[in-house]
Amino acid sequence: xxxxxxxxxxAKLSMAHIYxxxxxxxxxxxxxxxxxxVRSGSIQLPAGIGYYQLLTAHxxxxxxxxxxxxxxxxxxxxxSRTLGKFxxxxxxxxxxxxxxxxxxxxxxxxxxxxxxxxxxYTFYAPLKASPLFYIGLTFFIIGTWLAGGAMCNHYYxxxxxxxxxxxxxxxxxxxxxxxxxxxxxxxxxxxxxxQFIPWSLGWVDGINILLSRTLFWYFxxxxxxxxxxxxxxxxxxxIPEIIGGKIFSDxxxxxxxxxxxxxxxxxxxxxxxxxxxxxxxxxxxQVVLTFMVIVPSLMTAFSLFATFELAGRKKxxxxxxxxxxxxxxxxxxxxxxxxxxxxxxxxxxxxxxxxSNQMNQIVHNTLWVTGHFHLTVASSVALTFxxxxxxxxxxxxxxxxxGRMHSLANLQTILWAIGMFFMSGAMHTVGLLGAPxxxxxxxxxxxxxxxxxxxxxxTMAAGGSILFIAILLLMFILTDLAFxxxxxxxxxxxxxxxxxxxxxxxxxxxxxxxxxxxxxxxLVAYTVPVVHMIEHAPPSSPGFKFW
Amino acid sequence: xxxxxxxxxxxxVGSGTLIxxxxxxxxxxxxxxxxxxxxxxxxxxxxxxxxxPFDEPGLKKVSxxxxxxxxxxxxxxxxxxxxxxxxxGATVHFKVTSKDVVHGFQIPKTNVNMMITPxxxxxxxxxxDETGQFLILCNEYCGVGHQAMxxxxxxxx
Amino acid sequence: xxxVNSKTESQPxxxxxxxxxxxxxxxxxxxxxxxxxLSWAGVYLLFVARF
Numbered sequence: 001x002x003x004x005x006x007x008x009x010x011a012k013l014s015m016a017h018i019y020x021x022x023x024x025x026x027x028x029x030x031x032x033x034x035x036x037x038v039r040s041g042s043i044q045l046p047a048g049i050g051y052y053q054l055l056t057a058h059x060x061x062x063x064x065x066x067x068x069x070x071x072x073x074x075x076x077x078x079x080s081r082t083l084g085k086f087x088x089x090x091x092x093x094x095x096x097x098x099x100x101x102x103x104x105x106x107x108x109x110x111x112x113x114x115x116x117x118x119x120x121y122t123f124y125a126p127l128k129a130s131p132l133f134y135i136g137l138t139f140f141i142i143g144t145w146l147a148g149g150a151m152c153n154h155y156y157x158x159x160x161x162x163x164x165x166x167x168x169x170x171x172x173x174x175x176x177x178x179x180x181x182x183x184x185x186x187x188x189x190x191x192x193x194x195q196f197i198p199w200s201l202g203w204v205d206g207i208n209i210l211l212s213r214t215l216f217w218y219f220x221x222x223x224x225x226x227x228x229x230x231x232x233x234x235x236x237x238x239i240p241e242i243i244g245g246k247i248f249s250d251x252x253x254x255x256x257x258x259x260x261x262x263x264x265x266x267x268x269x270x271x272x273x274x275x276x277x278x279x280x281x282x283x284x285x286q287v288v289l290t291f292m293v294i295v296p297s298l299m300t301a302f303s304l305f306a307t308f309e310l311a312g313r314k315k316x317x318x319x320x321x322x323x324x325x326x327x328x329x330x331x332x333x334x335x336x337x338x339x340x341x342x343x344x345x346x347x348x349x350x351x352x353x354x355x356s357n358q359m360n361q362i363v364h365n366t367l368w369v370t371g372h373f374h375l376t377v378a379s380s381v382a383l384t385f386x387x388x389x390x391x392x393x394x395x396x397x398x399x400x401x402x403g404r405m406h407s408l409a410n411l412q413t414i415l416w417a418i419g420m421f422f423m424s425g426a427m428h429t430v431g432l433l434g435a436p437x438x439x440x441x442x443x444x445x446x447x448x449x450x451x452x453x454x455x456x457x458x459t460m461a462a463g464g465s466i467l468f469i470a471i472l473l474l475m476f477i478l479t480d481l482a483f484x485x486x487x488x489x490x491x492x493x494x495x496x497x498x499x500x501x502x503x504x505x506x507x508x509x510x511x512x513x514x515x516x517x518x519x520x521x522x523l524v525a526y527t528v529p530v531v532h533m534i535e536h537a538p539p540s541s542p543g544f545k546f547w
Numbered sequence: 548x549x550x551x552x553x554x555x556x557x558x559x560v561g562s563g564t565l566i567x568x569x570x571x572x573x574x575x576x577x578x579x580x581x582x583x584x585x586x587x588x589x590x591x592x593x594x595x596x597x598x599x600p601f602d603e604p605g606l607k608k609v610s611x612x613x614x615x616x617x618x619x620x621x622x623x624x625x626x627x628x629x630x631x632x633x634x635x636g637a638t639v640h641f642k643v644t645s646k647d648v649v650h651g652f653q654i655p656k657t658n659v660n661m662m663i664t665p666x667x668x669x670x671x672x673x674x675x676d677e678t679g680q681f682l683i684l685c686n687e688y689c690g691v692g693h694q695a696m697x698x699x700x701x702x703x704x
Numbered sequence: 705x706x707x708v709n710s711k712t713e714s715q716p717x718x719x720x721x722x723x724x725x726x727x728x729x730x731x732x733x734x735x736x737x738x739x740x741x742l743s744w745a746g747v748y749l750l751f752v753a754r755f
Binding site for chain 3: 298301302305306308309310313320321322323324345346348349350352353356358359361362363432500
């Protein structure tokens with residue numbers, strides 16, 4: 001049942017997640033600023049703090065904590081809005097999930113601060129952190145499973161009660177994203193529980209490194225789609241309403257999400273293209289599957305432009321691009337996600353290059369890759385999430401997004417785009433010149449190649465400083481919206497489907513079918529190479545603590 | 548399912564372009580021998596020092612202007628010979644393993660880039676057509692001294 | 705394939721034959737596609753040149 005506003009109790013649950021998410025942005029942003037200053041040789045860290053310790057904190061806080069908490073908070077609110085107030089059972093499960101996730105987060109963060117987990121957020125074996133680091137991660141994942149369980153449960157009950165064959169688009173997309181998360185996290189959970197924890201506790205004396213990396217990347221690539229899909233939810237469902245348009249097609253929106261479930265998982269090898277023990281054939285097979293997952297993004301690009309053009313034409317726009325001017329550029333709820341969408345063009349181009357098999361040798365583990373995901377997750381996704389927060393927080397706290405805050409938020413977006421242009425642009429360029437990622441300040445004994453990278457690293461620091469100012473501005477805006485802004489009612493925009501759009505085939509909502517196809521694809525892509533990794537494994541590796 | 552005529556055109560041209568990309572890299576990889584480094588040889592990571600050829604890392608001449616460079620990656624250096632000098636035009640087969648954690652192996656300005664995982668050997672080949680200073684560096688975080696892990700390589704006349 | 709209306713359970717509505725004017729859309733997506741293809745070609749050429 002559609003609710004105009006999110007229920008009060010559900011709003012509390014949603015806000016709890018959003019507070020944690022943005023606290024992580026502030027802490028992670030501080031770490032990020034310091035990293036760019038260290039890397040360019042501008043400062044040295046005081047008090048025994050290590051560069052790689054900061055880097056671990058930056059990755060964990062922003063790539064895992066910020067994204068996951070925000071996504072879950074956003075989905076709770078949207079499901080409450082489109083399906084109605086959460087039923088008791090899923091509601092309690094939601095809070096339990098929050099508690100478990102947060103315990104895990106705190107444990108892992110403390111271990112990083114104590115310098116017991118300086119293994120970066122990818123925690124590649126055989127660098128060995130404290131067992132508590134891995135146990136914290138396990139709690140975090142179990143917490144997200146409870147959250148996903150709460151959403152699926154609420155969706156299931158609501159669907160039974162309403163007897164509607166087709167669920168609201170928002171709820172469908174949210175559940176699809178959480179289903180993707182379930183399937184993906186199985187890999188990392190198996191690795192952490194059966195490989196890392198027993199090994200770090202000393203119960204076994206070695207670890208199969210290639211298997212642990214493969215299980216990580218089985219999770220690691222759908223992880224990036226877990227970040228991206230909630231942004232797509234905003235682009236598909238919320239943006240049309242904000243710009244006074246319609247959802248171009250409900251059926252195509254659902255189809256693209258189904259394709260993401262199918263093709264975003266059996267593709268992890270494109271992160272392992274340059275390593276031993278996986279045959280070129282299986283690498284290439286997963287490269288082909290990776291290219292399949294580009295298709296739903298092509299569909300999305302078309303749907304979004306079509307939504308913009310039709311909305312503009314309805315408002316009287318003429319000519320080929322007249323509709324572009326009719327977009328509400330001054331509306332922060334539109335502007336931030338729109339800049340995110342535009343940045344997704346170079347971000348997507350970079351992604352296709354990264355995944356192009358042997359071309360990966362040009363860019364693998366260089367700063368190009370860092371530049372790439374600062375466009376995808378740290379711009380397209382992050383700006384969309386900020387754009388959501390601008391209306392979602394006041395909606396949930398009973399306040400309004402005022403004109404002054406619209407302007408400040410637009411300034412935030414512009415600062416972000418400028419900062420990222422310099423930082424990510426420099427990273428892409430110096431990456432092509434060969435500068436490695438995840439590396440502290442170095443000249444490799446005054447090697448001419450490395451000396452040539454320094455001007456780019458200084459540019460990165462300049463961009464990073466602008467981004468940090470943007471983060472401070474974001475904190476000011478969000479604090480105001482949560483605690484001080486004018487009391488009132490802020491809309492939770494949910495788009496409606498264009499009248500002439502085709503009716504949605506019910507097969508798109510056949511979960512059993514899509515999960516079966518996804519499982520088959522995963523088994524095809526992974527069975528043979530994983531069996532080879534286990535049967536043809538070298539003697540296991542002991543752990544090392546090199547920090 | 549119904550697609551707008553323009554969307555059909557876009558999806559056909561878009562997917563067609565992706566297929567062209569795949570054909571180009573597929574032919575380049577499998578027909579022209581440029582598959583990414585994917586060595587299948589394994590060894591005991593605790594016994595690298597006594598396992599040939601890693602018991603004697605270094606530069607070995609295989610034939611006229613062709614060399615094998617055996618290296619052992621370890622925190623935080625690449626072990627081989629002291630001054631790496633290679634004649635211009637030489638083809639070098641790099642053969643590398645790790646004694647401890649995962650390392651990267653990259654030479655900027657070339658396509659040499661591969662992962663070195665303990666227990667596995669990885670290899671890559673490059674022909675140095677120009678003289679000059681090159682740098683072999685580790686591009687995977689391997690510990691507190693990771694940024695120091697690089698050795699110079701000089702291509703001489 | 706069974707069709708269901710997304711708002712109410714009604715008879716499937718006949719879809720109009722004429723299509724919306726989306727000339728701006730198709731030109732926009734092709735500009736995006738062109739940018740992607742050029743970037744890709746650039747890095748591919750760099751890859752070939754570095755052998």
